[in-house]
Amino acid sequence: MSAYCLFQIGPVQEFIQTARKTQDYWAGSFLLSYLNARAIHAFGDAHVIFPHVHDNPLYKAATQNSSALWDLSGLQKADAFRPSLPNRFFAVLVGGAANPKDCLRRAEEAARTAWKQIAQEVYKVFLESIGFGPASGSSTKVSLSGVAAALGNVPFQSTWNEQIQHRSFEFLYAWEDGGEKHSESYVAVEEAMGARKASRIFQTLPSQQGHVCSLCGLRTAIYPSHCTTRETVRDWWEGSVRGSDLLRHRFREGEHLCAVCLVKRLAPQLVFHLPAGEVPSTSTMAVATYHKEVLELLPKIRSKDSSFEKSLLDALDDHKTQCCKAGRAIREPLEVGWPRYFNLRFEDADNHRFFMDGDWFIEDFYRHPNRENQTAMALGALKKLQDIAFQASERVAARLLPPSKYLVLLAADGDNMGKLLSAIETKEQHQKLSELLVNFSTKDAPRVLEEQRPGHILYWGGDEGVAMLPLEDLPEALPALREAWAEAVEEPLKKVLPSAKLTLSVGAVIFHHQYPLRSAIRQVFETLEKAKDRPDKDSWAIRILRRSGAPVETAGPWQEELVCGPEGQSQHFSAFDLLVTLIECYRKDILSPRWLADLRREETALGDVPESITGSDRDRLWEEQWKLFDVECRRLVARHWAMKGKPGENRRSLLACLLQCLNRSMSDLGGKRNTRRYESILAFLDLAHYIAKGGGR
Known part of the structure; x- marks a missing residue:
């Protein structure tokens, strides 16, 4: 007798889409992928049908070293840090070799333990960073309870523990005895999971008291007990948290986060050692085409007029120098995320001149009244750079558009996946589908979006994904993604399952780099639904979110x-x-x-x-x-x-x-x-x- 098992971590949308920065969205996706990897490993990956994990870089980094939370040995950093596992897994235990309930509980415990370990490490570094840890150079270890006591704030720790343990994730699982037909058994366990979700069995928690998190609005923010008003909470975060050298650029002015959002914000750097700003900001993505065109311009002008090349390089260097000075004056970070495409295509010596947040290439950034005086020299250097770069483009008859302020957020999803899964006749066919999907998410989607153009994947697991693109790349990237899907998933699947029709729909929104990211995320999924609402699906839909006026939307079939x-x-x-x-x-x-x-x-x-x-x-x-x-x-x-x-x-x-x-x-x-x-x-x-x-x- 076989046991068909489903395991799921939630709530997904609540955890991922409460994002003010692109790194928030990426971090939510990454942590869900990571926790599912730990759950799969504890369950036994040999039994897991979906997702296929044996060639997944993130899964290897999460599980190959039993004594560490994360180990990149033998792996490419960019591949391992790409969120490429969904929030659930499906497994079949054959022949009664193991008790399904015990295996699923083991998976839950592994995911819970990993989450607590991540949160504990963040908590420790957070407290030390705001001045309540061991003295510099001291070998004395201070317990977290002792650190909290030094704060004079017992509720600080109790609030943290309650949110991490009881107000973060819910782990759901279901299992059913397998029947003669794989498809019927799979449908049965999906129905069991649906019933488990509908039951809404959960632990009763006390009501929360205090000022809510400025990011999610669902939990109480973390702050000492002496802060009794919203103003004092903000003052404490501004002085103690943003005043810390380590945390200064991790939070925006006015932010005050709960324990869950704070872990999501800090864990990538503090626990997984992701370099600061590895995920490009919206402004960096918006100006990526300008960076690309200037970098492509350099070898052309070099072969035609070396003296003019020197003028352009000097202008680039002067702009970066002035931005460094201005950044220190206004306490703004300079070096941030950089699309992988540039490291693959251009020389490091040229690339480093652009290793700055995209804001520094947009004139509106300099005109803010709080920074106008301190950034005047940098603005002058930017204007000079743009003038020289434009003159260089005219000399070699190359196109050079001004830096754009707009970018694209896209969401893709396989069509009729539920219908297909309920029709798969054998476990082997299911495994083949899972293998095709993981190959697409770890190889083909990155090739189209990150290697052939300067995009960045925020999440791609199974048949669904979210990514950013420069506006310029939209017309060619979307059909290229659909073509890659056909070659990597749709056509190979038909050889195994001739009746299968697994197409792809994509929704995309075009928005200003200062447009609220949370709203853009919500609207891109609405746009995706517009594409999937079309007859036969297999369509695209694009919405323009202008800064003034109503959105404009269009949709159609791929071909x-x-x-x-x-x-x-x-x-x-x-x-x-x-x-x-x-x-x-x-x-x-x-x-x-x-x-x-x-x-x-x-x-x-x-x-x-x-x-x-x-x-x-x-x-x-x-x-x-x-x-x-x-x-x-x-x-x-x-x-x-x-x-x-x-x-x-x-x-x-x-x-x-x-x-x-x-x-x-x-x-x-x-x-x-x-x-x-x-x-x-x-x-x-x-x-x-x-x-x-x-x-x-």
Whole structure:
């Protein structure tokens, strides 16, 4: 008799999405992956079907040394620190070799113990950093209770212990006896887990007293008992916590965190020894394209004008020098996370000139009234750098856009995964699927997002992931990710399970680097749901979060066969081909964006049919507007087209054909007419212009 087992750590969204910084989101994902690794190891990884862990770098780092929490021996740091395990595992104990309840309890105890060890180490260093640990150079060991007593604050420790032990994670598990069919047994244990979640069995905890955590808002913040008002809590954090040399740049002004959020913020550096700022900030990701283009410019200008190369290098060095001085004056960190792409592609000697937070390349950062005077010299150096870099780009006829203030957050998810899992007939097929998914999350997704372009994965486990990208890379990264999924997962799976149809949907939001990250995270998952709501799924959806005005959203399938063109021929259409074509035409001044403004002015004739019109009149008007849109697009593109001669005519004809395909694509929703066709098309055309100009300024 076999036992089918499920184990899950939660609550996921509450723990991960309470993030003010990109490192908060990454750290939440990393800690969940790490704790699940420890649970799998204690359960017995030989029995685990999903996730496949034997080639997973994070799993190896978490388990290969029984006497250490984390061991990177023989592993690449970037691979091991990438959160690549989901928050659950599925296992099959064959032949009654072990008691499922004992194995699952052992997994729970291992995860709980690891979490307490991490929290204990953070607590110790936290207290020592704010001046309540052993004296410098002293060999005397002070117990944590003694340290807390020195604070004159017994509730400080009791609050910490209660939050770490009872207000952090819930560990749920279920098991069922296996039947003759693997699929039926898997469905049965999933239903058992669903019943366990619905039962809501939990320990009754006393109500919390005090000022809540400024990050999650769920637990009481950590502070001494003499702080009785919100103002005194903030003052204590500002003076004692942010006043510490070790903790100064770990917290923002006004922050006061609970024990769980504090562990999430500090554990990566204090326990796992991740270099400070290894995760790029939103501003660093926003300006990554500018960094890339300047670094690509250096060898070009070097071969053409060595004296001008020296001017550019001097400007880069002077900017960094001035930023170092300004950073010390305003107590802001300088060196932070850096996309892995740059270390793989460019020389360290050139890279180090950009090892600064992206804020230092955005002029708005310098104009804040609290730092304007101290950063004036650095701002002058930045303007000089931008002028020289632009002149260098003109000398070698290279493109150089100003630093962007916008970036992309994307979320991806496999389609119909639950349906597929309930249809898998054998354990071997399930194992193969698990192996394909871990290979994609640890090899293919990083190759597309971190090696081929300067993106950064915040989490990728199994069939779902979250990553950041520069705005410039959106048009090519999304279809490349879908193509990699097809090659690494979808097509190999069909060889094992011919009936399987495991496609991928992606949602993406474009947002300003100062936009609240928590809101961007919430909206990217909403956008992903928009993609998955489309007929047959296997789609993308993109939302632009402008700093003013309502969000703009567009969505569509990855590829489709359409009948269009002057001769009514079949076309293999991808909306991203049109997106790339439009961006190129705008940037090379081949097509004026005024054509889009003219198209908007014709909304009365081309716009979506009003709801007040019904029946056959509605159908007739919809058909007329659909056909008229193609005619007007051709006319307006020709009117605003600047490229002359035969090549210009050929490119214009190609663009008109692609626009016609877009009209066909946006008009159909799984065999039904899209009543918001015009709105969807304009949103897509807005997206192309938005990317072409580097987002808002």
